[in-house]
Amino acid sequence: xxxxxxxxxxxxxxxxxxxxxxxxxxxxxxxxxxxxxxxxxxxxxxxxxxxxxxxxxxxxxxxxxxxxxxxxxxxxxxxxxxxxxxxxxxxxxxxxxxxxxxxxxxxxxxxxxxxxxxxxxxxxxxxxxxxxxxxxxxxxxxxxxxxxxxxxxxxxxxxxxxxxxxxxxxxxxxxxxxxxxxxxxxxxxxxxxxxxxxxxxxxxxxxxxxxxxxxxxxxxxxxxxxxxxxxxxxxxxxxxxxxxxxxxxxxxxxxxxxxxxxxxxxxxxx
Amino acid sequence: xxxxxxxxxxxxxxxxxxxxxxxxxxxxxxxxxxxxxxxxxxxxxxxxxxxxxxxxxxxxxxxxxxxxxxxxxxxxxxxxxxxxxxxxxxxxxxxxxxxxxxxxxxxxxxxxxxxxxxxxxxxxxxxxxxxxxxxxxxxxxxxxxxxxxxxxxxxxxxxxxxxxxxxxxxxxxxxxxxxxxxxxxxxxxxxxxxxxxxxxxxxxxxxxxxxxxxxxxxxxxxxxxxxxxxxxxxxxxxxxxxxxxxxxxxxxxxxxxxxxxxxxxxxxxxxxxxxxxxxxxxxxxxxxxxxxxxxxxxxxxxxxxxxxxxxxxxxxxxxxxxxxxxxxxxxxxxxxxxxxxxxxxxxxxxxxxxxxxxxxxxxxxxxxxxxxxxxxxxxxxxxxxxxxxxxxxxxxxxxxxxxxxxxxxxxxxxxxxxxxxxxxxxxxxxxxxxxxxxxxxxxxxxxxxxxxxxxxxxxxxxxxxxxxxxxxxxxxxxxxxxxxxxxxxxxxxxxxxxxxxxxxxxxxxxxxxxxxxxxxxxxxxxxxxx
Numbered sequence: 001x002x003x004x005x006x007x008x009x010x011x012x013x014x015x016x017x018x019x020x021x022x023x024x025x026x027x028x029x030x031x032x033x034x035x036x037x038x039x040x041x042x043x044x045x046x047x048x049x050x051x052x053x054x055x056x057x058x059x060x061x062x063x064x065x066x067x068x069x070x071x072x073x074x075x076x077x078x079x080x081x082x083x084x085x086x087x088x089x090x091x092x093x094x095x096x097x098x099x100x101x102x103x104x105x106x107x108x109x110x111x112x113x114x115x116x117x118x119x120x121x122x123x124x125x126x127x128x129x130x131x132x133x134x135x136x137x138x139x140x141x142x143x144x145x146x147x148x149x150x151x152x153x154x155x156x157x158x159x160x161x162x163x164x165x166x167x168x169x170x171x172x173x174x175x176x177x178x179x180x181x182x183x184x185x186x187x188x189x190x191x192x193x194x195x196x197x198x199x200x201x202x203x204x205x206x207x208x209x210x211x212x213x214x215x216x217x218x219x220x221x222x223x224x225x226x227x228x229x230x231x232x233x234x235x236x237x238x239x240x241x242x243x244x245x246x247x248x249x250x251x252x253x254x255x256x257x258x259x260x261x262x263x264x265x266x267x268x269x270x
Numbered sequence: 271x272x273x274x275x276x277x278x279x280x281x282x283x284x285x286x287x288x289x290x291x292x293x294x295x296x297x298x299x300x301x302x303x304x305x306x307x308x309x310x311x312x313x314x315x316x317x318x319x320x321x322x323x324x325x326x327x328x329x330x331x332x333x334x335x336x337x338x339x340x341x342x343x344x345x346x347x348x349x350x351x352x353x354x355x356x357x358x359x360x361x362x363x364x365x366x367x368x369x370x371x372x373x374x375x376x377x378x379x380x381x382x383x384x385x386x387x388x389x390x391x392x393x394x395x396x397x398x399x400x401x402x403x404x405x406x407x408x409x410x411x412x413x414x415x416x417x418x419x420x421x422x423x424x425x426x427x428x429x430x431x432x433x434x435x436x437x438x439x440x441x442x443x444x445x446x447x448x449x450x451x452x453x454x455x456x457x458x459x460x461x462x463x464x465x466x467x468x469x470x471x472x473x474x475x476x477x478x479x480x481x482x483x484x485x486x487x488x489x490x491x492x493x494x495x496x497x498x499x500x501x502x503x504x505x506x507x508x509x510x511x512x513x514x515x516x517x518x519x520x521x522x523x524x525x526x527x528x529x530x531x532x533x534x535x536x537x538x539x540x541x542x543x544x545x546x547x548x549x550x551x552x553x554x555x556x557x558x559x560x561x562x563x564x565x566x567x568x569x570x571x572x573x574x575x576x577x578x579x580x581x582x583x584x585x586x587x588x589x590x591x592x593x594x595x596x597x598x599x600x601x602x603x604x605x606x607x608x609x610x611x612x613x614x615x616x617x618x619x620x621x622x623x624x625x626x627x628x629x630x631x632x633x634x635x636x637x638x639x640x641x642x643x644x645x646x647x648x649x650x651x652x653x654x655x656x657x658x659x660x661x662x663x664x665x666x667x668x669x670x671x672x673x674x675x676x677x678x679x680x681x682x683x684x685x686x687x688x689x690x691x692x693x694x695x696x697x698x699x700x701x702x703x704x705x706x707x708x709x710x711x712x713x714x715x716x717x718x719x720x721x722x723x724x725x726x727x728x729x730x731x732x733x734x735x736x737x738x739x740x741x742x743x744x745x746x747x748x749x750x751x752x753x754x755x756x757x758x759x760x761x762x763x764x765x766x767x768x769x770x771x772x773x774x775x776x777x778x779x780x781x782x783x784x785x786x787x788x789x790x791x792x793x794x795x796x797x798x799x800x
Contacts, residue, residue, distance in 0.1 A: 007697075015769050043767070043768075044767065044768070044769060045768045045769065045770060046769050046772065048724070048728055049513050050718065050720075050728070051510075051512040051517070052515065052769075053649070053760075054507070054510055054760060054763045054764060055648075055768065057506060057510075057644065058642075058764070061468065064468045064469070064471045064472055065471065065472070065475055066471065066472040066474075066476050067472075067475075069400045078625065078722060078724070081625055081719075081720045082718055082719055082720065085630075085648075085718065086646070088635075089630075089635065089636060089637055089646040089647070089648060089649075090637055090644055090646060091636065091637055093646075094379050094380050094382075095379050095383050095386070096520070097413070098379055108625075109623060110624060110625070113627060113629050113630070119378075119382060120630075123644070141357045155594025155652060215378060215379075217332075218332070223376055224377045225304075225376065264674050
């Protein structure tokens with residue numbers, strides 16, 4: 001994003017809790033970085049929205065103010081297909097207004113004619129195109145399972161691979177499958193992920209992963225164009241929102257609290 | 271051996287220094303990191319001859335690779351089992367390799383822009399008018415002052431009117447970024463302002479910063495364009511409304527027969543639309559695999575098939591589920607809802623739960639400009655298509671023998687039976703026609719929506735809304751209601767947002783139905799209770 005020199009941002013999302021929270025944090029973050037309020041446009045749509053004409057033409061209008069514009073999309077699931085179709089039809093190419101999606105993966109692209117989408121971006125912790133031996137082996141075993149060599153792999157699948165392996169290790173460590181014992185044992189467990197590193201469970205019950213940005217290719221795959229140098233620890237409460245910046249989570253005894261307030265010293269939120 | 275050849279090549283290259291620069295620029299493409307590539311692209315574009323344009327074109331198309339064994343930059347063409355390599359500088363063949371032995375030179379959006387801007391200069395002299403147009407538009411976007419001499423030269427010998435207009439805009443845009451005198455710049459601003467188009471706003475916004483006559487002129491031009499755009503915007507919203515209305519009409523027109531004319535509450539209507547969508551998918555798959563040349567005709571081939579598939583499904587539903595429940599609306603509602611679930615699950619089991627790709631034929635992709643309205647072809651065709659379907663149905667109902675029997679049966683079943691009409695079969699056929707039209711609607715809707723097992727769900731509700739609002743039993747009402755709801759929705763959306771807009775429309779319908787329970791076009795007289 002830095003080398004694209006984007007100055008105006010459209011935050012478009014489906015109308016439910018995940019996009020609303022993401023956009024709230026993003027807005028606070030962008031403002032902290034000095035983006036003016038009039039350079040941020042926020043838009044919500046219902047689930048399964050299929051008529052994107054008005055919104056896409058609004059984005060087009062918003063992007064014609066002479067400043068580089070990008071769209072951050074938290075549009076969920078099926079609504080993405082007509083959204084991208086409308087973008088392509090109204091002639092918005094990735095070179096003019098790139099769309100960065102937080103919830104579009106290989107599986108969504110499988111139902112789409114990707115030609116006009118080349119260059120649009122997505123942010124995930126894993127892409128099928130990750131070039132590691134672990135990933136190549138995983139793709140091979142996965143395709144053998146449904147006996148379909150066209151099936152794609154995607155980020156939520158990698159999350160399950162990691163999660164399941166972590167649980168196995170934690171069970172081995174705890175010596176039992178009793179959930180409470182496993183929950184205690186799982187902190188600090190570290191398993192290899194498919195992008196060639198190790199993911200570790202942190203005390204806040206988030207794990208470490210690399211962050212990757214991929215560009216859509218003609219074949220429905222992503223080319224990784226940017227990645228964090230190392231692994232990133234999941235942040236449970238955003239530092240950019242005033243009501244959550246004092247909160248931390250730590251599931252180790254004696255704290256065992258998901259929303260501990262360091263300012264007041266109490267568990268139980270702001 | 272390879273080293274020997276490389277040395278020989280090197281010696282040859284040293285003898286021809288111009289070619290050596292070119293070669294090193296091309297090689298640099300393979301070795302440079304992504305953030306350094308832009309500078310390499312600029313250097314390369316500055317080299318003379320036809321090679322830079324070929325290389326940059328290959329880079330933009332993702333056909334420029336690096337051979338892993340010796341880091342040589344090559345242009346590839348896909349072949350069975352590997353890639354055929356071409357030396358980008360000499361144009362000679364460099365053998366064939368397996369896919370794993372070369373790696374692609376990756377580019378991002380910033381580089382794509384740089385390539386387009388760099389290619390602008392040479393493409394302006396291309397013999398192909400489409401290429402020249404594209405190059406002119408690239409300059410308009412990049413506002414690159416260094417392209418000015420090339421544009422001036424191209425403009426002097428341009429004959430194609432369309433390209434000439436684009437070149438004039440590009441010239442004006444490049445001029446604003448150059449150090450030409452203010453009077454020329456102000457003239458350029460008035461050239462840009464004359465188009466009144468949104469595309470020139472970024473250029474003008476760039477010139478409007480700061481002080482002086484130029485900035486003042488640019489600001490005046492911007493406010494002038496914005497005023498006229500506000501007017502066009504209204505037109506754009508109405509067009510969006512008509513287009514949404516045509517989607518509603520398409521989804522509802524089949525229901526206008528089964529529910530409106532026959533009085534059967536069919537909750538599986540949306541699923542019949544979905545069947546039409548999947549028929550389109552199957553037809554396109556067959557065409558892709560066996561006769562790719564027919565792809566542009568795929569929708570026309572899909573139309574009768576979708577009609578037959580959905581009509582057969584409708585006929586079966588009518589015979590098995592609806593007939594035994596005639597006159598018991600509540601049970602029909604529940605039973606057809608069950609049918610809708612069965613249909614969804616069947617499709618899920620056959621085709622899987624994910625979306626299926628239905629492509630837009632070339633004549634239904636892209637957009638054109640009408641004044642300042644941007645009209646997308648798929649929407650335009652959908653509007654036309656929905657009107658054709660509507661009037662065809664209207665003609666069948668009112669001008670044919672079958673339509674006459676249909677109306678007779680639905681108006682008074684026993685009297686129709688008494689004068690010798692086979693009422694059970696007419697009932698079944700009517701239902702099949704309504705269902706078939708839902709299938710046809712599916713072909714149209716597959717162009718703008720997902721083809722997934724859930725395709726029909728949202729359309730079921732919307733269709734009932736349209737038919738009830740328009741007045742049950744009157745297909746003119748369906749047309750007017752669909753267009754009204756579409757336009758109201760789209761006029762509300764810019765102010766209220768998509769979510770609230772939809773709620774407001776529902777509230778409006780509820781209030782309207784309270785005032786006029788029979789909808790916009792109520793049937794009067796003796797048919798009311800039929």
